[in-house]
Amino acid sequence: MKLDTALYFITDSTGFEKDEFLRRIRSALEGGVTIIQLREKNRTTREYIDLAEAVHAITVEFNVPLIIDDRIDVMLAADCEGVHVGAEDMPVAVARKLIGKDKILGATAKTVEAAVSAYNDGADYLGVGAIYPTTTKVKTVLTSTETLDAITKAVPIPVNAIGGLNASNLGVLKGIDIAGVCAVSAIMKAESPKKAAEDLKQAFEDIRRNA
Numbered sequence: 001m002k003l004d005t006a007l008y009f010i011t012d013s014t015g016f017e018k019d020e021f022l023r024r025i026r027s028a029l030e031g032g033v034t035i036i037q038l039r040e041k042n043r044t045t046r047e048y049i050d051l052a053e054a055v056h057a058i059t060v061e062f063n064v065p066l067i068i069d070d071r072i073d074v075m076l077a078a079d080c081e082g083v084h085v086g087a088e089d090m091p092v093a094v095a096r097k098l099i100g101k102d103k104i105l106g107a108t109a110k111t112v113e114a115a116v117s118a119y120n121d122g123a124d125y126l127g128v129g130a131i132y133p134t135t136t137k138v139k140t141v142l143t144s145t146e147t148l149d150a151i152t153k154a155v156p157i158p159v160n161a162i163g164g165l166n167a168s169n170l171g172v173l174k175g176i177d178i179a180g181v182c183a184v185s186a187i188m189k190a191e192s193p194k195k196a197a198e199d200l201k202q203a204f205e206d207i208r209r210n211a
Contacts, residue, residue, distance in 0.1 A: 001065045001081055003104060004034040005125050005158045005180040007201045010069075011038050011055075012188050018054070024193045025055055029062045031197025033187070034180070037084055037106075039069035052078035065104055072098050082106065084127070087114070096122030110143050112154045119155040126155065127182055130163025131172065135185050145172050152177045167199040174207045 009028050013021045025036065038055055040048050052068060056078050059066040065081035068074050072095060075083045082104025085095050092107050099105060107123040109115035115126055128148050130141065143163070152159045158179030166186035173181070181204050183196075190196035 001063055003065065003124060003158070005160050006034045006204060007032055007197060008127075008160050008162075008180055008182040009033040009036045009187050009197070010162075010182055010184045011036065012184055013040065013051070018051070022054060022058060024188065026058050027193040028187050028197045029058065029064060031187075031194035032201045033064065033197050035065050035067065037067040037069055037182075038080075041069075045071075045073065048074045049077045052080060056080055067104060067106060075099070075103070082124070084108070092118045092121035092123050109151060110141060111147065112150050115151040115155050115159070119157055123157060125158040125160065125179070126151065127160050127162045129161055129182070131161050132164025132169065134164045145176060148173075148178070149176045165200075167196070167203040170200075170203045170207050174210065180204065 011025065036059055038052055040051065048071060052074050056066050067082045067084050068080050069084050070086065070089045072083050083095060083099060084106035085092060086108045096105055104124050105122055106125050106127060107118040109118050109126045109128055118126060128151055129143050131143060148161055160180045160182050161173055161178050162182035165181050165183055170181065181200065183200055186200060187193050187196045
């Protein structure tokens with residue numbers, strides 16, 4: 001599958017029954033999401049694998065890669081397209097060694113030094129942020145747009161902005177050569193994930209066009 005990080009959707013199943021969670025993922029895909037990360041911090045390994053398989057069955061229909069947050073075992077068990085490692089997760093070089101050269105490997109970077117290191121260790125793309133405070137339960141440290149811009153200039157792989165982003169606040173990213181934006185709540189909690197995805201994708205295309 002092609003790696004296109006223009007609209008990177010990170011899931012959060014908190015508060016949703018499985019059927020509604022899967023419905024929202026399908027709706028987001030219909031709205032133009034180009035890559036999905038399944039992020040589950042509080043499930044057992046078996047539950048995580050079962051959910052990954054269910055989500056993967058949908059993403060395959062849309063020819064969109066499914067990335068598993070942190071858990072290489074879950075990625076392999078569900079035969080997903082890749083894994084994403086955070087700053088406190090498995091080192092990028094170790095993850096690349098374990099998953100092989102054909103799987104997608106994403107990494108989080110908050111400094112230029114971390115970004116260059118992740119690229120040298122085998123990362124295919126980077127997530128950089130948080131640009132704004134977030135409502136997710138993941139620990140976040142705000143990253144300046146100046147740092148984001150410097151990272152895009154320091155590595156040749158796709159760099160995505162993440163953290164509190166929605167269709168109305170992407171203006172701060174104008175002029176920065178990012179490959180895409182990541183969203184959690186803006187899509188996951190929207191009344192219509194499809195429309196939220198459409199609006200966010202259009203907003204990103206607008207700032208890229210007018211850069």
